[in-house]
Amino acid sequence: MAELLTISGIRPILLALVGVLAMVVLRYSWRNFRLDPRRGVFMRYMSLCLAAVLVLIVSNHLLLFFAAWVSISLLLHQLLMFYPERDRAVLAAHKKFILARCSETFLGIALLLIYLQTGTATLDRALALMPQEPHLMQHAAAICLVMAALIKCAQLPLHGWLIQVVEAPTPVSALLHAGIINLGGLLLLVTKPVWSVSTPAIWLLCLVAAVSCCVAALIMATRISIKVRLAWSTSAQMGLMLLEIGLGYYDLALLHLVAHSVYKAHAFLSVSEVAYIKQSEARSLPRVVMVFVLFQLACIAAAWLLTGSAKWLPSALLAMVLATIWMNLNRSGWRLLLSSALVISYGLLVWGAAQIIDNRDISLPLELATAAIANVFAICYWLIHHTPQYAVSQRWFISLNAGLYLDEWLTRLVLWLWPSHPIHYYQSRNNVSAVKGKLYEQTR
Incomplete structure (x- = not known):
């Protein structure tokens, strides 16, 4: 055993x-x-x-x-x-x-x-x-x-x-x-x-x-x-x-x-x-990108000082959160308080998890590639939600709302390879199970 x-x-x-x-x-x-x-x-x-x-x-x-x-x-x-x-x-x-x-x-x-x-x-x-x-x-x-x-x-x-x-x-x-x-x-x-x-x-x-x-x-x-x-x-x-x-x-x-x-x-x-x-307000894209880049540089510097590693991807993701908070809050005091609390909580949680499971050495080209993808995602997100006046934002919104039509192609392929039973087939099986359940309850 x-x-x-x-x-x-x-x-x-x-x-x-x-x-x-x-x-x-x-x-x-x-x-x-x-x-x-x-x-x-x-x-x-x-x-x-x-x-x-x-x-x-x-x-x-x-x-x-x-x-x-x-x-x-x-x-x-x-x-x-x-x-x-x-x-x-x-x-x-x-x-x-x-x-x-x-x-x-x-x-x-x-x-x-x-x-x-x-x-x-x-x-x-x-x-x-x-x-x-x-x-x-x-x-x-x-x-x-x-x-x-x-x-x-x-x-x-x-x-x-x-x-x-x-x-x-x-x-x-x-x-x-x-x-x-x-x-x-x-x-x-x-x-x-x-x-x-x-x-x-x-x-x-x-x-x-x-x-x-x-x-x-x-x-x-x-x-x-x-x-x-x-x-x-x-x-x-x-x-x-x-x-x-x-x-x-x-x-x-x-x-x-x-x-x-x-x-x-x-x-x-x-x-x-x-x-x-709440509907997102229109923002100036250059201003949003500038705030995001500044936060990302700050997160990379903090990670390097605390852990000896830049942690490119987590820094990019945390910078996205901080930039979103910064752009949506009007009072500068709350901005600083929440941003500081998030950075401190992030550090403590990562330190605690590191005591349970060890990391491995990370390939720098791979980490930079994934961090670049995260940066492109951040720019696309803010382009769609904070600059709806642009035609490209509207076209992307329509395509994304349809899921880029990926599942439609997969559904066609799956049903062509292995067609599903008609709905009434499953309903008949379900009705039999329901009758057995009622008979069981009556005999108790």
Whole structure:
């Protein structure tokens, strides 16, 4: 049993996180489905899915890890199909089912290559035997792990199902966005001795994640529906987390994973509350860029003095936040107070996370490339939202609001490769389950 399970490394933190989320989501589900005759079925699938997540976190065997990964996907599919009369939910579940099989195929190949290279199925032992000078088999395993994580985290252009599953019950959205979608990050954090020495895998991870993060964030800012905005936000946040992992900021990625889970669970379970969104005021683009550049230089200097590293990407992201606060607040006193509080909190949180997990040496060209992408994203965001008088801003707003039409092409391809069943097929199955549930309740 000791070889099958382990609670080393970051696992205790993730176990505590999943335990709290499970308690909140199950309690909400029990109340939310109090009038539904199939409440028992829903609670059973939800509990089994959470149990599979716990098994995945503590698993220390390649086969057990793979079995838990597949079980989570299959149980989530049952939850997504709980109301089969919702056409968009059925389409999203169908695309999710196909993409999940692709992710599992990549993961299975990677785990098989790890076993063939190390000769052991115990995860900790296999990772300890990974050489620092990778050869072809390890490069292949690393790329497969990265592909499995990218698909699991719904990175562009494989993101459409994540946007459409908002048609599923709210507890399912909370479980998916707060927990299951993070499993790609967990996979890379656990298996970092395999892929962190493979340059092709690192570049693939960072470039795809950086582009996905920026594009999804721009699209999110053009949407109106709260749940759709949250779904696009999840895709962008997963891209940022994977980018942090690829750059070697493991402490930031762990902090991001925990914070995102808590925030998204609260956001989806309280999504019925009214949100007031203030329309952005027109700004002078040169002034906005000047404030952003000054903040970025200040963040780089502070990071260099405190840690001995410029931390180009985190500095660029923090500068975006500070510039936005500075431009939206009118009183200079509040500007200075909030900016200082953010910088201090950022430093303390990163220092605390660094005590739990070590970073690795970061490739300067890769970090500069991703920081450049972040800078382009910042300029595009402010161009669209603070300079609507420009024709280019209006054209970009329309295209981004349509999601750049990426999911339409993927949907056509998926339905051409594997057509979905008609809606009445799922409805008939659901009706049979409902009748069985009522008969069970009557016999109790």
